[in-house]
Amino acid sequence: xxxxxxxxxxxxxxxxxxxxxxxxxxxxxxxxxxxxxxxxxxxxxxxxxxxxxxxxxxxxxxxxxxxxxxxxxxxxxxxxxxxxxxxxxxxxxxxxxxxxxxxxxxxxxxxxxxxxxxxxxxxxxxxxxxxxxxxxxxxxxxxxxxxxxxxxxxxxxxxxxxxxxxxxxxxxxxxxxxxxxxxxxxxxxxxxxxxxxxxxxxxxxxxxxxxxxxxxxxxxxxxxxxxxxxxxxxxxxxxxxxxxxxxxxxxxxxxxxxxxxxxxxxxxxxxxxxxxxxxxxxxxxxxxxxxxxxxxxxxxxxxxxxxxxxxxxxxxxxxxxxxxxxxxxxxxxxxxxxxxxxxxxxxxxxxxxxxxxxxxxxxxxxxxxxxxxxxxxxxxxxxxxxxxxxxxxxxxxxxxxxxxxxxxxxxxxxxx
Amino acid sequence: xxxxxxxxxxxxxxxxxxxxxxxxxxxxxxxxxxxxxxxxxxxxxxxxxxxxxxxxxxxxxxxxxxxxxxxxxxxxxxxxxxxxxxxxxxxxxxxxxxxxxxxxxxxxxxxxxxxxxxxxxxxxxxxxxxxxxxxxxxxxxxxxxxxxxxxxxxxxxxxxxxxxxxxxxxxxxxxxxxxxxxxxxxxxxxxxxxxxxxxxxxxxxxxxxxxxxxxxxxxxxxxxxxxxxxxxxxxxxxxxxxxxxxxxxxxxxxxxxxxxxxxxxxxxxxxxxxxxxxxxxxxxxxxxxxxxxxxxxxxxxxxxxxxxxxxxxxxxxxxxxxxxxxxxxxxxxxxxxxxxxxxxxxxxxxxxxxxxxxxxxxxxxxxxxxxxxxxxxxxxxxxxxxxxxxxxxxxxxxxxxxxxxxxxxxxxxxxx
Numbered sequence: 001x002x003x004x005x006x007x008x009x010x011x012x013x014x015x016x017x018x019x020x021x022x023x024x025x026x027x028x029x030x031x032x033x034x035x036x037x038x039x040x041x042x043x044x045x046x047x048x049x050x051x052x053x054x055x056x057x058x059x060x061x062x063x064x065x066x067x068x069x070x071x072x073x074x075x076x077x078x079x080x081x082x083x084x085x086x087x088x089x090x091x092x093x094x095x096x097x098x099x100x101x102x103x104x105x106x107x108x109x110x111x112x113x114x115x116x117x118x119x120x121x122x123x124x125x126x127x128x129x130x131x132x133x134x135x136x137x138x139x140x141x142x143x144x145x146x147x148x149x150x151x152x153x154x155x156x157x158x159x160x161x162x163x164x165x166x167x168x169x170x171x172x173x174x175x176x177x178x179x180x181x182x183x184x185x186x187x188x189x190x191x192x193x194x195x196x197x198x199x200x201x202x203x204x205x206x207x208x209x210x211x212x213x214x215x216x217x218x219x220x221x222x223x224x225x226x227x228x229x230x231x232x233x234x235x236x237x238x239x240x241x242x243x244x245x246x247x248x249x250x251x252x253x254x255x256x257x258x259x260x261x262x263x264x265x266x267x268x269x270x271x272x273x274x275x276x277x278x279x280x281x282x283x284x285x286x287x288x289x290x291x292x293x294x295x296x297x298x299x300x301x302x303x304x305x306x307x308x309x310x311x312x313x314x315x316x317x318x319x320x321x322x323x324x325x326x327x328x329x330x331x332x333x334x335x336x337x338x339x340x341x342x343x344x345x346x347x348x349x350x351x352x353x354x355x356x357x358x359x360x361x362x363x364x365x366x367x368x369x370x371x372x373x374x375x376x377x378x379x380x381x382x383x384x385x386x387x388x389x390x391x392x393x394x395x396x397x398x399x400x401x402x403x404x405x406x407x408x409x410x411x412x413x414x415x416x
Numbered sequence: 417x418x419x420x421x422x423x424x425x426x427x428x429x430x431x432x433x434x435x436x437x438x439x440x441x442x443x444x445x446x447x448x449x450x451x452x453x454x455x456x457x458x459x460x461x462x463x464x465x466x467x468x469x470x471x472x473x474x475x476x477x478x479x480x481x482x483x484x485x486x487x488x489x490x491x492x493x494x495x496x497x498x499x500x501x502x503x504x505x506x507x508x509x510x511x512x513x514x515x516x517x518x519x520x521x522x523x524x525x526x527x528x529x530x531x532x533x534x535x536x537x538x539x540x541x542x543x544x545x546x547x548x549x550x551x552x553x554x555x556x557x558x559x560x561x562x563x564x565x566x567x568x569x570x571x572x573x574x575x576x577x578x579x580x581x582x583x584x585x586x587x588x589x590x591x592x593x594x595x596x597x598x599x600x601x602x603x604x605x606x607x608x609x610x611x612x613x614x615x616x617x618x619x620x621x622x623x624x625x626x627x628x629x630x631x632x633x634x635x636x637x638x639x640x641x642x643x644x645x646x647x648x649x650x651x652x653x654x655x656x657x658x659x660x661x662x663x664x665x666x667x668x669x670x671x672x673x674x675x676x677x678x679x680x681x682x683x684x685x686x687x688x689x690x691x692x693x694x695x696x697x698x699x700x701x702x703x704x705x706x707x708x709x710x711x712x713x714x715x716x717x718x719x720x721x722x723x724x725x726x727x728x729x730x731x732x733x734x735x736x737x738x739x740x741x742x743x744x745x746x747x748x749x750x751x752x753x754x755x756x757x758x759x760x761x762x763x764x765x766x767x768x769x770x771x772x773x774x775x776x777x778x779x780x781x782x783x784x785x786x787x788x789x790x791x792x793x794x795x796x797x798x799x800x801x802x803x804x805x806x807x808x809x810x811x812x813x814x815x816x817x818x819x820x821x822x823x824x825x826x827x828x829x830x831x832x
Binding site for chain 1: 440442445447449452453455456460461464465468469471472473474476477478479480485511512513514515518522542545546547549550551553554555557558559560561567593640642648649650651652653666667668669670671672673674675678679680681682683684685696697698699700701702703704706776781783785786
């Protein structure tokens with residue numbers, strides 16, 4: 001695809017092309033930020049109309065049973081499960097990724113307190129998404145039991161970090177900034193060899209890349225439904241536990257939704273059997289219901305075709321930037337090897353922030369991540385090859401003509 | 417109001433009567449369960465249409481700034497504040513009541529670990545809403561620092577329970593089952609005399625009864641927006657901290673939304689100043705946005721007029737049951753004294769569950785709470801005196817004719 005015409009042809013031959021019609025895409029926009037907030041499924045307005053007007057408005061309290069609100073976390077979790085390499089009864093949709101990380105980490109620590117009680121190290125990566133590190137820090141600070149956080153970085157490899165003093169390894173499968181993807185099976189095996197329990201953050205994986213939690217013998221996983229799964233802004237997150245740990249794990253955010261009989265109003269907490277004990281309080285039903293619209297679409301797509309197109313899109317992006325923006329100080333921070341690449345492509349540029357603002361102003365919406373990183377999310381269900389051509393064309397134009405605002409760059413504002 | 421005609425007249429003279437037009441009420445229903453799930457504000461469909469179609473669909477990621485999604489927890493918290501006797505900057509809307517209880521309890525414990533480090537008792541009530549107890553149990557179990565839960569019940573009074581070994585007192589202001597309301601100022605004063613920090617659960621108070629957190633010198637409070645505030649099913653909860661503790665409290669669910677600069681992507685957690693450090697992860701924006709529809713209405717009403725009507729409705733309910741259902745084994749469990757009564761009325765009856773099912777089948781929707789309790793929520797913004805008359809009329813008919821199903825009673829199903 002050396003020309004726009006070749007990209008157009010590729011779009012015509014794309015077996016996933018028709019999925020685009022299932023989403024609303026604002027006119028004049030090339031959306032390369034579906035890894036931050038996915039787009040709107042066309043079915044979501046009608047669904048919200050039903051949930052609000054019928055289930056809430058007409059059904060009122062009866063909808064907890066009649067509209068199966070109470071079962072939503074498990075029912076949607078069961079639907080999501082195949083996209084994670086998980087089975088029914090292993091996933092619930094609930095709360096936020098940060099909170100689910102806390103639950104999974106607490107459950108993993110508790111298992112280790114019984115199995116290998118002397119271990120007090122939790123390993124993660126320095127460039128993990130910050131909330132993962134913050135949740136670990138909060139837990140360590142709260143427990144005051146001598147736990148410490150050890151970070152993998154340029155000085156410390158994974159192999160060095162995961163020693164016999166380590167209780168838990170908490171990693172993002174795909175890095176939010178670089179797009180680097182871990183080999184989940186190999187990394188989990190390495191951890192298990194050392195007696196270490198794994199917690200995987202799948203925020204940038206679910207719906208984006210093939211995930212095989214059971215095949216990888218992973219222990220716990222959490223992730224996000226509002227990125228590649230198009231669940232809506234801040235839609236509730238998910239949490240998975242391996243069948244090995246079911247009915248044996250424990251977590252401290254033990255609210256009534258995780259009780260084995262929530263309406264018995266017992267004084268003592270008794271965890272529900274299975275994954276449901278990861279639930280805590282009453283869930284945001286309108287936001288949660290909308291997740292199904294995106295899931296309906298994701299489940300129609302062949303995940304291997306999605307992966308193939310994702311790699312084709314990112315290969316195209318990388319090659320076009322190489323060919324057409326070679327004169328500019330753009331440094332690719334995403335791995336070139338397919339096996340190590342998620343579904344976004346990132347570049348460093350000294351004026352990364354201002355360039356992204358210029359791109360957004362021209363309708364090419366990616367996002368910026370400190371430090372200096374331009375990040376482009378590639379979502380095969382609604383992006384085509386021509387979109388990539390046009391996005392790089394706009395990037396080249398902005399770079400060639402230096403039409404970014406250096407003042408803006410130095411007055412960075414809050415952006416998500 | 418000894419007759420239905422008198423009730424009709426009272427409705428005509430009711431200064432709050434016009435509020436009913438702002439809600440959708442299903443035809444043929446008398447809804448006495450607004451203390452479990454409030455009704456649908458008519459404005460909510462249009463609001464959801466905007467949030468989903470415009471803010472999500474058109475604005476996409478830009479709406480975090482352009483539609484002020486990122487500021488919603490604080491902006492809605494500021495709007496809610498006057499209903500709690502709180503000021504701007506003291507409240508955020510976020511997560512669930514259970515999770516916010518955990519945060520408030522952890523913050524209170526941390527303050528006491530510095531002030532009175534030997535104290536290891538947390539006091540609550542045996543008949544508190546179970547999730548409050550479960551969250552305390554989860555925290556105690558997790559900390560493994562010798563904390564214990566002491567429960568107030570028939571054997572142990574509040575005065576006996578709150579001794580010099582107590583760190584935190586966690587109470588529901590209005591009991592979910594009986595409707596008993598604590599004197600917040602007096603109870604807080606009693607706790608403070610003993611050096612005890614208070615956490616108030618306002619689930620059945622916010623929007624239902626006048627609350628004066630600052631006037632009562634309370635320390636922490638949490639509560640619910642989906643009951644009397646009509647925020648929608650499972651809409652996010654709220655949390656408040658006294659200005660005395662602002663910038664001094666700490667909580668372990670320390671996700672990136674509570675960071676002082678979430679987009680700096682720093683490795684170390686640094687709490688935001690003020691109430692925002694109670695935030696954790698990305699919030700369910702559609703559900704959260706709808707809260708404003710209910711708040712808009714609640715803020716138009718004079719809270720003293722709401723209270724006056726609430727008491728008039730519950731007085732009427734109690735008197736009519738007394739007069740018209742005297743032959744039946746109904747035991748009032750709600751206090752007769754106005755100062756000790758929230759905004760619902762509850763009765764025990766040996767066949768409580770089955771009677772409630774029969775009431776619901778006839779369109780009088782209250783709810784059932786173990787053990788044997790028929791619970792009737794009284795929401796002055798959309799209930800009239802005639803509704804109470806008609807509800808008791810239906811109750812009397814069911815009781816007189818014994819038209820409940822004893823088989824159903826003994827095969828109780830899950831109900832919220």
